[in-house]
Amino acid sequence: VQLQASGGGLVQAGDSLRLSCAGSGRPFGHYHIGWFRQAPGKELEFVAAVSRSGGRTNYADSVKGRFTISRDNAKNTVYLQMNSLEREDTAVYYCAADNSLRVRLGFDLRGNYGYWGQGTQVTVSS
Numbered sequence: 001v002q003l004q005a006s007g008g009g010l011v012q013a014g015d016s017l018r019l020s021c022a023g024s025g026r027p028f029g030h031y032h033i034g035w036f037r038q039a040p041g042k043e044l045e046f047v048a049a050v051s052r053s054g055g056r057t058n059y060a061d062s063v064k065g066r067f068t069i070s071r072d073n074a075k076n077t078v079y080l081q082m083n084s085l086e087r088e089d090t091a092v093y094y095c096a097a098d099n100s101l102r103v104r105l106g107f108d109l110r111g112n113y114g115y116w117g118q119g120t121q122v123t124v125s126s
Contacts, residue, residue: 001026003117005095010123011085019080019120021095029053029073032103034113035080037091037122047093049107050078058107062088085124092119 007019021033034049048069049058057069063082071078078095096113103112 001028001031001097001115003095003097003115005093005117005120007080008093008120008122010125013086013124013126015085015124016081016083017085017122019082019093019095019122021078021080021117023076023078023097028076030099031097031115032099032107033069033071033078034096034103034107035069035078035093036096036110037089037093038119039088039091042091044094044110046108046110048080049103051104052099060108082122085122087124087126090122090124092121094119 001023002025004022032051035047036044037047038044046060048067050069050071054071066084068081095117097115098113106112
């Protein structure tokens, strides 16, 4: 599966953004999808994940209550709605996919995802 992330931009603290991750090449509904981010000088970190059906979601503690992940398999797209953005959310955001059992055992582990899209930059100014 090929992944294309989009929707990033420059916003002010408190604003909202919606990122999209569009998939192609394989039946999108077969894949669990995760969002990760990497801030300047920091390690890649887990943000959120959604199961193949959309029935299960997981979030990093730092974004719980502010970010919402969802998917529309008919449109081959996963969304990350980001509200109440903070400067600390500034990062390059990546979406990742996998359809193996290992993802179900660890949605937050980058090594469990075999397919990655290019990143989209999110910059939050104060």
